[in-house]
Amino acid sequence: MSDETRLIHAGKTKGPLAKTVGPPIQKGSTVLLPSAEALYDDAHYTTYGRAGLSAQAALCDGLATLEGAVGVSLYPSGIAAISGAMMALLKAGDEVLIVDNVYKPVRRFADNVLKRFGVTIAYFDPATPPETLVGEASDSTRMIFMETPGSLTFEMQDVPRVAELARERGILTAIDNTWAAGLLFRPLEHGVDLSIQALTKYVGGHSDVFMGSAAARDPKLVRRLADGVNHMGWAVSGEDAYAMLRGLRTLPVRLEKQGANGLAIAAWLRDQPEVAALYHPGLAGCPDHQLWARDFTGACGLFSFALKPGSKAAVNAFLDALKVFGLGFSWGGFESLAIWCDPQLSVREARRDYGGPLIRLHVGLEHPDDLIADLRTGLDAYAKAAGG
Ligand SMILES: *Cc1c(COP(=O)(O)O)cnc(C)c1O
Numbered sequence: 001m002s003d004e005t006r007l008i009h010a011g012k013t014k015g016p017l018a019k020t021v022g023p024p025i026q027k028g029s030t031v032l033l034p035s036a037e038a039l040y041d042d043a044h045y046t047t048y049g050r051a052g053l054s055a056q057a058a059l060c061d062g063l064a065t066l067e068g069a070v071g072v073s074l075y076p077s078g079i080a081a082i083s084g085a086m087m088a089l090l091k092a093g094d095e096v097l098i099v100d101n102v103y104k105p106v107r108r109f110a111d112n113v114l115k116r117f118g119v120t121i122a123y124f125d126p127a128t129p130p131e132t133l134v135g136e137a138s139d140s141t142r143m144i145f146m147e148t149p150g151s152l153t154f155e156m157q158d159v160p161r162v163a164e165l166a167r168e169r170g171i172l173t174a175i176d177n178t179w180a181a182g183l184l185f186r187p188l189e190h191g192v193d194l195s196i197q198a199l200t201k202y203v204g205g206h207s208d209v210f211m212g213s214a215a216a217r218d219p220k221l222v223r224r225l226a227d228g229v230n231h232m233g234w235a236v237s238g239e240d241a242y243a244m245l246r247g248l249r250t251l252p253v254r255l256e257k258q259g260a261n262g263l264a265i266a267a268w269l270r271d272q273p274e275v276a277a278l279y280h281p282g283l284a285g286c287p288d289h290q291l292w293a294r295d296f297t298g299a300c301g302l303f304s305f306a307l308k309p310g311s312k313a314a315v316n317a318f319l320d321a322l323k324v325f326g327l328g329f330s331w332g333g334f335e336s337l338a339i340w341c342d343p344q345l346s347v348r349e350a351r352r353d354y355g356g357p358l359i360r361l362h363v364g365l366e367h368p369d370d371l372i373a374d375l376r377t378g379l380d381a382y383a384k385a386a387g388g
């Protein structure tokens with residue numbers, strides 16, 4: 001044969017691969033089928049790589065174990081998982097009720113895309129009692145979308161009760177469960193239909209991969225989610241799936257450590273004179289602590305606190321004085337991060353007074369003593385800027 005042909009056929013996978021602890025990363029759009037009959041036998045063969053190969057299948061398996069799910073769909077980002085699940089399950093004429101503290105890009109998707117396709121959107125105050133929320137839903141309400149705790153302001157909802165009441169009325173429930181990472185709260189066990197996560201955060205755990213997942217127990221929903229991914233044409237790479245699966249292996253130990261570090265720092269912050277209020281559902285005395293204690297088995301490293309009232313310049317002085325905490329959006333990685341939240345809160349319908357400028361911290365795996373020293377430096381800068 002000629003050089004061209006020999007180069008194309010050289011080095012093909014011959015037989016069984018050596019067994020490693022992780023799955024092989026298969027790169028492939030084309031999948032070679034063993035016979036002419038198999039070409040159109042989708043029931044028994046993967047016939048095209050877009051649906052995912054070995055690493056994606058292994059990740060779905062791991063996530064189904066984490067979530068107690070029958071099936072899991074993967075998406076190229078967390079926001080794609082949310083938009084994808086909604087696109088798969090909603091149609092023109094439906095209404096979706098979305099919690100007002102929702103991650104802001106979800107609101108952008110709902111207001112700019114869902115609305116254009118004839119879906120009605122209503123935002124509800126996270127403090128709405130479940131009986132009122134479900135009782136006042138209209139006959140066209142198809143889905144209730146929750147995020148608990150909210151990832152800036154940390155309000156919680158009585159998720160099991162909302163799920164129970166919604167089910168009686170034939171309304172689907174979905175939750176953005178990124179804070180609990182599928183581990184600290186198991187929505188499907190509490191009757192929620194869809195558990196959605198930005199895997200980008202804690203499951204990835206290293207701030208370097210985007211991915212999202214939607215998990216369900218009802219086989220019909222599992223099927224509709226998978227069909228939705230297929231219809232929209234989404235795919236995730238084998239390398240990214242491999243990286244996610246590697247993160248999943250160490251998720252419990254990272255969360256345990258980051259949760260403990262976060263609680264220690266929150267408790268310390270509460271005693272500082274520059275601090276007005278803490279918003280950490282895992283800390284006794286904070287709003288919604290009782291709901292957290294009833295439903296959650298632990299905390300992650302993400303929470304907020306309010307500084308005593310001060311100028312924007314003083315808030316910037318606080319943030320700019322931090323050296324161990326990085327300034328950046330996102331969270332769930334090994335590193336500590338801080339942001340000022342207030343500019344993101346103006347889109348909300350249910351506005352609240354948090355007691356002063358709201359700062360969100362993501363506590364990573366650094367030693368808590370170093371993080372506390374860093375925050376003390378920041379608070380000194382805040383006091384100085386506020387006083388001067
Ligand atoms: C980051 C985040 C998302 C979106 O994840 P991406 O992968 O960045 O699209 C969704 N929900 C919450 C609560 C998040 O923090």
